[in-house]
Amino acid sequence: MFILRNLNTSEKIIKNFQIPALAFLIYPIILLLWCFNFNIAVLIALGAVCCAAVSALFFTLRLNKVMLTNSVLGYVFTAGISVLFFIWHYSLYKNISMSIALTLIILNCCNILLSYFFKYGCDGKLHPKNLAFAAFGAAALAFTLFIYLPSDSFINNLKNFDFTYQDFIFFMLLPCFALVLIVEAISLFFNEKFLNLYLSLLAGINLCVFVQCTFLNSKLTILDGEAMNWDDYTGYSVLSSVILLIVLALPFILQFVFKKLWKAVVKKIPLFVGLVEGVSLIILVIASQGEMFKTDSLILSGDEQYTVSSQKNIITICLDATDNEYIKAALKDKPEIFEGYEDFTVYTNTCSYFDSTFQSFTQIFSGYEELPIYEVDKWNHDAWSCERGIEFFKRFHDANYKMNFFVDASWDLSLLQGRVDNIKASSVKQSLSAYMGVVNDFNRLTAYRAMPFALKRFFTVDDLNINRNFSYGEGFNYYNDDFEEDIDAMKLADGSQNYFVVEHTWGAHTPFDRDNFMDTTEYLFDMVAKYLDNLKKFGVYDNSTIIIMADHGSHNITKYPNSTPLFMIKEAGRKSERLTVNAAPIYYTDLMSTYLVNAGLFDEEKDRELFGNSIYDFKEGDKRERTAHYRVDDKDYPPSKVSPLVPSFGYNVIYSYSYIGDSSDLLKATKKGPDRIDHMEEDAS
Numbered sequence: 001m002f003i004l005r006n007l008n009t010s011e012k013i014i015k016n017f018q019i020p021a022l023a024f025l026i027y028p029i030i031l032l033l034w035c036f037n038f039n040i041a042v043l044i045a046l047g048a049v050c051c052a053a054v055s056a057l058f059f060t061l062r063l064n065k066v067m068l069t070n071s072v073l074g075y076v077f078t079a080g081i082s083v084l085f086f087i088w089h090y091s092l093y094k095n096i097s098m099s100i101a102l103t104l105i106i107l108n109c110c111n112i113l114l115s116y117f118f119k120y121g122c123d124g125k126l127h128p129k130n131l132a133f134a135a136f137g138a139a140a141l142a143f144t145l146f147i148y149l150p151s152d153s154f155i156n157n158l159k160n161f162d163f164t165y166q167d168f169i170f171f172m173l174l175p176c177f178a179l180v181l182i183v184e185a186i187s188l189f190f191n192e193k194f195l196n197l198y199l200s201l202l203a204g205i206n207l208c209v210f211v212q213c214t215f216l217n218s219k220l221t222i223l224d225g226e227a228m229n230w231d232d233y234t235g236y237s238v239l240s241s242v243i244l245l246i247v248l249a250l251p252f253i254l255q256f257v258f259k260k261l262w263k264a265v266v267k268k269i270p271l272f273v274g275l276v277e278g279v280s281l282i283i284l285v286i287a288s289q290g291e292m293f294k295t296d297s298l299i300l301s302g303d304e305q306y307t308v309s310s311q312k313n314i315i316t317i318c319l320d321a322t323d324n325e326y327i328k329a330a331l332k333d334k335p336e337i338f339e340g341y342e343d344f345t346v347y348t349n350t351c352s353y354f355d356s357t358f359q360s361f362t363q364i365f366s367g368y369e370e371l372p373i374y375e376v377d378k379w380n381h382d383a384w385s386c387e388r389g390i391e392f393f394k395r396f397h398d399a400n401y402k403m404n405f406f407v408d409a410s411w412d413l414s415l416l417q418g419r420v421d422n423i424k425a426s427s428v429k430q431s432l433s434a435y436m437g438v439v440n441d442f443n444r445l446t447a448y449r450a451m452p453f454a455l456k457r458f459f460t461v462d463d464l465n466i467n468r469n470f471s472y473g474e475g476f477n478y479y480n481d482d483f484e485e486d487i488d489a490m491k492l493a494d495g496s497q498n499y500f501v502v503e504h505t506w507g508a509h510t511p512f513d514r515d516n517f518m519d520t521t522e523y524l525f526d527m528v529a530k531y532l533d534n535l536k537k538f539g540v541y542d543n544s545t546i547i548i549m550a551d552h553g554s555h556n557i558t559k560y561p562n563s564t565p566l567f568m569i570k571e572a573g574r575k576s577e578r579l580t581v582n583a584a585p586i587y588y589t590d591l592m593s594t595y596l597v598n599a600g601l602f603d604e605e606k607d608r609e610l611f612g613n614s615i616y617d618f619k620e621g622d623k624r625e626r627t628a629h630y631r632v633d634d635k636d637y638p639p640s641k642v643s644p645l646v647p648s649f650g651y652n653v654i655y656s657y658s659y660i661g662d663s664s665d666l667l668k669a670t671k672k673g674p675d676r677i678d679h680m681e682e683d684a685s
Helices: 011-016 018-035 040-060 063-067 072-093 096-121 130-155 169-187 192-214 230-257 259-265 268-287 324-333 357-366 376-385 387-398 432-450 453-459 480-485 517-537 588-599 663-672
Strands: 297-300 313-319 345-347 401-406 423-426 498-505 544-549 567-570 580-582 625-632 653-660 676-679
Touching: 011 018, 011 063, 018 040, 018 063, 018 096, 040 063, 063 096, 072 096, 096 192, 130 169, 130 192, 130 268, 130 432, 169 192, 169 432, 192 230, 192 268, 192 432, 230 259, 230 453, 259 268, 313 517, 313 588, 324 517, 357 376, 357 387, 357 498, 357 588, 376 387, 387 401, 387 588, 432 453, 480 498, 480 517, 498 517, 517 544, 653 663
Parallel strands: 313 498, 313 544, 345 580, 401 498
Antiparallel strands: 297 423, 345 567, 544 567, 625 653, 653 676
């Protein structure tokens, strides 16, 4: 077939065009170097080295013949790939020079590779019989990447998803079938020698993905919103890469050393991988007991996320993981961040009871202080069933408060019905864009899981939130940019109800678009300032109690072992000319009483036994023992079971550090070691 055969370009044309062909290889490399803004001396030195290296390869391998003798199909495919790459790269980075340089480099590489292939690997004919040989490898790889791994991720993390299995899995069939067609179509072009290499490659890739996902991902830390320090895993990256190279080489070793054995097993390797994963998927489906197919769920509706009362408001804005260390540094080095916050008191000596969102928010609003060292769903039920939590919500409802919580804490919302007022039943609203987004996000997650450890840093999914693709009635804004974007949608509620509002944002969790924690702190306080400006515009700022806090400090207890959360408050009616800094030793066990005091619902004589102290019971210089409870993965203890209620982050114990003083004393306590270690029956992260 003419379009599959290398062009018979004459020697005269090849000779006349060898210098332009060499220039076409060198030009994009020089252009790419220019894009990196090297100084002129470095640019000349690197350019000279590249010119010499490319020229040596060009004449040694006689690349002028290769570049000018590709097949018609090869040229068409090369041009198509290059155009698509240019469109993709320029749309992302808007750098015309770099896009052109990289596109030309890819064009040259594809042209050379395809020229060699059509010269040595293709005999100019299509081979339909090859389809049967490549079928197992193609089907197994497609099943692994687009059915098994997404299904495994979904079923093992059911509580993280607000949609059902059938809401997305059928659309995963599209890339699955597409990959099968592509892999099969490529096999049509191979002669017998190259087909065998192709089959070995398919078998090796299937094995590598299986080994990576089943065994080599054990060192992968849990996605808890903190960036993974890849440099700590350089040794493991090298070791795992060597293992994968050996696994990839196995089919080729069999092909050239044990040919009979190779013929017997080359198609069975992908078949084995597919069967193992198929059986695993069936077991997962059975173990889910139908939960993966349930269509209705309770959600925290965002219908009134930016609605406030014209009467009384108690508003909490939670900037997740914003550590007091960032605040103290900002107060010292960049105090202008706090312009507009003159009416607030910032407490610089705080201590949260727990160090995770689920645990901390549950403790703050239920008042439950038992450690979650037994089954998580029972602990959660016990927390919301305790007298303190029941009475807290009852008092606010009796005082005509509407309790609107916009909190991403993996709560079992069925336990909060009748207390939180913006809970609604909802089903997924489907659309083509939603399906496309879900497919893309699951493919990102699959790539992250399947990639060799050394490459995972380029496929990170710390910012991945697949739920965002679907609409669930009116979900609330949690991510910083989303929250900020809709602040101007604020409005006053109809009627005379008071409002108790809790706004939970992504806060200082990584990854973020700022260069460092100082920039992040500035961005977050600019965002909250816009919210406060809108309260002022509607004339409700003065009659509002406003708390700006974090539910816990930084998760990075390697860098911040004394991590404590931001906490600042403006009481209704308070006016001041400058921000007040208070070092009183406050504790998150004080918050329930603090809310009640500010609502005028706290009886000093009767309620102290039930609700405890408020932050106003402590002043600077007071000596008070507090205990910080941190989740830890301790190899000396057995692993925790995986909770069906909340995400499992791999922690198995709680370290408890008791201290008297401030964060410097907490730091000393963490260096000394925990006062108490409790094993968690289930990971209650």
